[in-house]
Amino acid sequence: MAMMRYAEALNQALREEMQRDPSVFLFGEDIGRYGGVFKVTKGLMDEFGESRVRDTPISEQALAAMAVTASMTGTRPVLEIMYADFMPLVLDALINQASIYEYLWQNVTMPFVLRTQGGGGAGAGAQHSKSLDSLVAHIPGIKVVAPVTPADAKGLLKSAIRDSQPVVFLEHKLLYNLRDEVSDDPDLLVPIGKAKTVRVGADVSIFATSRMVLESQKAAELLAQDGISAEVIDLRTLRPLDLDAIIGSITKTHHAVVVNEGWRFCGYAAELSATIMDFAFDALDAPVARVTLPDMPVPYAEPLELAVLPNAARIADAARATLK
Amino acid sequence: MTDITVVGAGGEYMESVVVVAWHKKPGENVAAGELVVTVETAKAATEIEAPVSGVLADIRAQIGEEVAIGTVLGTIRDGATQGAPATAVAPPAAPAPATPAAPAARTPPAVAPPVAANGSVRVTASPLARRIAASRGIDLNEIIPSSPSGRIKLRDVDAFTEARPAAGNAPIGVPSPAASAISLARRGSATGTPFVFLHGFGADGFSWQPLLATLGADHAAVLVDLPGHGRSPADAGARSFEDLASTIAQALNEAGIEECHLVGHSLGGGVAIALAETGRVVPRSLTLIAPAGLGPEIDGDFLDGFSRATRVESLRPWMLRLFADPSIVSPGYVQAALKARTEELRQAQAVLADRLFPDGTQAGEMRAALRRIAVPQRIIWGECDRIIPMRHALGAGPEAAIHLLPNVGHMPHVEAPSTVARLILQNARSAG
Numbered sequence: 001m002a003m004m005r006y007a008e009a010l011n012q013a014l015r016e017e018m019q020r021d022p023s024v025f026l027f028g029e030d031i032g033r034y035g036g037v038f039k040v041t042k043g044l045m046d047e048f049g050e051s052r053v054r055d056t057p058i059s060e061q062a063l064a065a066m067a068v069t070a071s072m073t074g075t076r077p078v079l080e081i082m083y084a085d086f087m088p089l090v091l092d093a094l095i096n097q098a099s100i101y102e103y104l105w106q107n108v109t110m111p112f113v114l115r116t117q118g119g120g121g122a123g124a125g126a127q128h129s130k131s132l133d134s135l136v137a138h139i140p141g142i143k144v145v146a147p148v149t150p151a152d153a154k155g156l157l158k159s160a161i162r163d164s165q166p167v168v169f170l171e172h173k174l175l176y177n178l179r180d181e182v183s184d185d186p187d188l189l190v191p192i193g194k195a196k197t198v199r200v201g202a203d204v205s206i207f208a209t210s211r212m213v214l215e216s217q218k219a220a221e222l223l224a225q226d227g228i229s230a231e232v233i234d235l236r237t238l239r240p241l242d243l244d245a246i247i248g249s250i251t252k253t254h255h256a257v258v259v260n261e262g263w264r265f266c267g268y269a270a271e272l273s274a275t276i277m278d279f280a281f282d283a284l285d286a287p288v289a290r291v292t293l294p295d296m297p298v299p300y301a302e303p304l305e306l307a308v309l310p311n312a313a314r315i316a317d318a319a320r321a322t323l324k
Numbered sequence: 325m326t327d328i329t330v331v332g333a334g335g336e337y338m339e340s341v342v343v344v345a346w347h348k349k350p351g352e353n354v355a356a357g358e359l360v361v362t363v364e365t366a367k368a369a370t371e372i373e374a375p376v377s378g379v380l381a382d383i384r385a386q387i388g389e390e391v392a393i394g395t396v397l398g399t400i401r402d403g404a405t406q407g408a409p410a411t412a413v414a415p416p417a418a419p420a421p422a423t424p425a426a427p428a429a430r431t432p433p434a435v436a437p438p439v440a441a442n443g444s445v446r447v448t449a450s451p452l453a454r455r456i457a458a459s460r461g462i463d464l465n466e467i468i469p470s471s472p473s474g475r476i477k478l479r480d481v482d483a484f485t486e487a488r489p490a491a492g493n494a495p496i497g498v499p500s501p502a503a504s505a506i507s508l509a510r511r512g513s514a515t516g517t518p519f520v521f522l523h524g525f526g527a528d529g530f531s532w533q534p535l536l537a538t539l540g541a542d543h544a545a546v547l548v549d550l551p552g553h554g555r556s557p558a559d560a561g562a563r564s565f566e567d568l569a570s571t572i573a574q575a576l577n578e579a580g581i582e583e584c585h586l587v588g589h590s591l592g593g594g595v596a597i598a599l600a601e602t603g604r605v606v607p608r609s610l611t612l613i614a615p616a617g618l619g620p621e622i623d624g625d626f627l628d629g630f631s632r633a634t635r636v637e638s639l640r641p642w643m644l645r646l647f648a649d650p651s652i653v654s655p656g657y658v659q660a661a662l663k664a665r666t667e668e669l670r671q672a673q674a675v676l677a678d679r680l681f682p683d684g685t686q687a688g689e690m691r692a693a694l695r696r697i698a699v700p701q702r703i704i705w706g707e708c709d710r711i712i713p714m715r716h717a718l719g720a721g722p723e724a725a726i727h728l729l730p731n732v733g734h735m736p737h738v739e740a741p742s743t744v745a746r747l748i749l750q751n752a753r754s755a756g
Contacts, residue, residue: 251692251695252696254450254452254478282455283451283692284452285453285477286477324471324472324473
C-alpha cells in the first residue's frame with residue numbers, strides 16, 4: 001500500500017500494464033514529452049520510448065480511428081482525449097466502427113482504451129467542463145467506467161487495458177489530486193461492472209459515479225444530521241450496469257436518488273431511473289429522484305458555475321423530498 | 325334506515341352478484357339517485373343508485389364478495405345532522421330510526437377517510453405500498469396518506485396495520501372465508517415456540533410424519549393443510565403464494581399463533597416466505613426444503629401428470645419422480661396417496677397448479693422477499709431433485725445456509741428425515 005494521487009495511480013497502472021504486455025502503447029496530444037496536461041503519463045516516454053508513447057497532432061477523429069484499427073491488428077492502444085468535451089469528434093469511430101465491427105466480421109476484437117476527463121468545478125468554461133457520460137454509455141458494445149478513488153482508478157484502468165472490448169475511461173479534472181491508499185500489487189484488478197457500497201444505509205439509496213460519489217457521501221453526512229440513513233453506491237462502471245447492487249439496495253431502502261453531473265434530458269440519470277423502474281418498481285415507495293446539471297452550458301463565472309453543478313446540498317434535498 | 329339492495333338490470337335472472345366497487349364511504353352523504361355501489365352480474369357491471377338521500381351508514385358487502393340477489397349491500401340513514409348538500413334534502417322514503425343510528429358495522433379508521441375532491445376513485449399509492457397492502461389484505465381506500473404528495477407510502481400502510489384491531493378479532497380487508505376451515509393439527513409439546521409446517525403441492529400435513537418421528541415430542545408442531553389439500557377446503561380465490569399465505573396467516577392468528585419457526589417444503593416453501601411477508605406471522609427461523617418461488621423452472625410434466633392421476637397406474641410413475649430411491653414408492657404408498665386425495669381435492673389442486681405454475685413455469689417470484697426476511701435461514705435441497713432444480717438454492721440471500729443432500733430427491737423430509745430434523749432444530753436454536 002502507498003499513498004498516492006489519482007493521477008499517480010493512473011500512471012502506475014499504465015506503467016505496470018506496459019511492463020507486463022509489450023503490445024500496450026499510448027498516444028494522444030501532449031502525453032509524451034509534456035507528460036499530459038494532468039501529468040497522468042509523466043515519465044512514461046522516458047521509460048518506454050517514443051514508439052510506445054506517442055505525441056500526436058490535434059485530430060481527435062483520426063486518433064480514434066487509429067485506436068480502432070491498431071487494436072484490430074493485435075495491439076492494445078490506450079488513447080488519451082484531453083477533454084471529454086471533444087468526445088463528439090470521436091463518436092463516429094465509437095458508433096460506426098468500434099461498436100459494430102465485432103458484429104459485422106468474424107474474429108475481430110478491439111481491445112483499446114479511450115481515456116478522457118470531463119466535469120465542472122474548475123472554472124474551465126462551457127467548452128471544457130462537460131460530462132458527456134450518456135453520449136458514450138448510449139452505445140452498445142462500448143464499456144464505460146468512471147472511478148472516483150485512486151485505488152479504483154488504478155484497478156479499473158488495468159482491467160480496461162486487459163479487456164477484449166473497447167472501454168471508455170472517464171476521469172474528472174477535480175479528482176487528479178485526490179490522495180488515497182493504492183495497492184502496489186501489479187495483479188490487483190478492479191472488475192468492470194461491479195459497483196461498490198461506500199456507505200451503508202437504510203432509508204434511501206444514492207447512486208453516483210466519479211466526483212458525484214464524493215458529493216453523495218457529503219450529502220449522506222448532511223442527511224445523518226437529520227436522522228436519515230442514506231446508502232451511497234459508487235457504480236464505478238456506467239455500462240454494463242451492476243443491476244444486483246442497484247436492485248439489492250433499493251429492495252432495502254425503497255427510495256432512490258440518482259446523481260449525474262451531465263445534463264438531465266436524455267441523460268445518464270434518466271437511464272438509471274428507468275432501469276430502476278424496470279427492475280425494482282414494486283420495491284419503490286416514491287418516484288426516483290434525479291440530481292443533474294440543468295439543461296444549459298456550464299458557466300465560466302465561479303458563483304454561476306457553483307449554482308448549477310450538482311452538489312451535496314442538492315442531493316440531500318432530493319433525498320429528503322423522496323422521503324416526505 | 326334504508327337498505328341498499330340489488331334491483332333492476334341484471335338482477336331479475338341472476339342468483340348472485342359480485343360487489344365491484346363502493347363509490348361512497350361510510351359516513352359520506354349520498355343523494356337519492358346518486359351512484360353508490362357497482363356490482364357485477366354475469367352480463368355486465370350494474371350501477372346501483374341510492375334509493376334515498378342521507379348518509380351511507382354501513383357497508384355490509386365488501387368488494388369482491390359474492391352476494392345473493394336481494395341481499396342488503398349496505399344501509400343509508402337520515403343525514404340531516406351531517407349537513408347534507410342543499411340539493412340532497414329530499415326526505416328519506418323510509419321512516420327515520422327512532423334512536424340515533426348504531427355505529428357502522430365496519431367502522432372507518434379513527435380519522436375520517438379523505439373524500440376525493442375530484443370524485444376520482446383511483447387511489448394514489450407507491451408501488452411498494454400497493455404490494456404490501458395487497459399482501460396484508462388491506463384496502464388502500466381506507467388509508468390516509470401522510471405525504472404532502474398525497475401518495476400513500478409504506479409508512480402509512482404500516483401505521484394502518486399497527487392501528488387496526490388485532491388479527492383474529494376483526495379482520496380488515498377481504499376476509500378469507502376459507503381461513504376458519506383451514507386444518508391445523510397440533511403435535512408434540514403444548515408449550516414453546518411452535519414449529520409451523522407447510523407441506524408441498526399435492527401432499528398434506530400427514531406428510532411430515534416421518535420427520536416428526538425423529539424431531540421428538542419435546543417440540544410444539546403445527547401441521548397445516550394448505551387450502552385444497554388434506555382436510556382444508558379449496559380457496560377459490562387463491563392465485564398466488566401471497567393469497568395462500570394470507571389465508572393461512574389468518575388461520576394461524578385465529579389459533580393464537582403469531583411467533584413460530586417456519587418450515588416449508590416445495591409449494592409450502594414459497595408460501596412460508598409469503599407468510600413472513602404478511603407481518604401477521606412472525607418467524608423466528610425459516611427452514612425451506614426444496615422451496616418453490618426461487619426461480620421459474622419446475623417440472624411441468626410432473627404437475628400435469630400428478631394433477632390428472634386418478635389411478636394407481638397413472639399416479640405411481642409421477643410419485644417415482646419425487647424420490648431418488650424408487651423403493652420408497654411401494655404399492656401401498658401409492659394406494660394411500662390416492663385414497664387421501666378425493667376427486668374434489670384433485671380438481672382443486674389442478675386449478676391451483678395451473679394458477680401458481682402456469683404452463684409449467686413458476687409464476688411466483690419470492691427471491692426478493694426471502695432476502696428481506698432477517699431471521700436465520702436454511703435451505704435444504706436434494707441433489708437428485710427432479711421437480712425443482714437444486715440451483716434455485718443460490719437465489720437465497722447471503723446469510724442463508726444451504727444444505728445439499730446427496731442421494732435425495734424432491735422429498736428430503738421423507739428421504740432423509742433425521743438429517744432434516746437436525747437441521748431444522750439447529751436453525752431454530754441459532755435464532756436464540
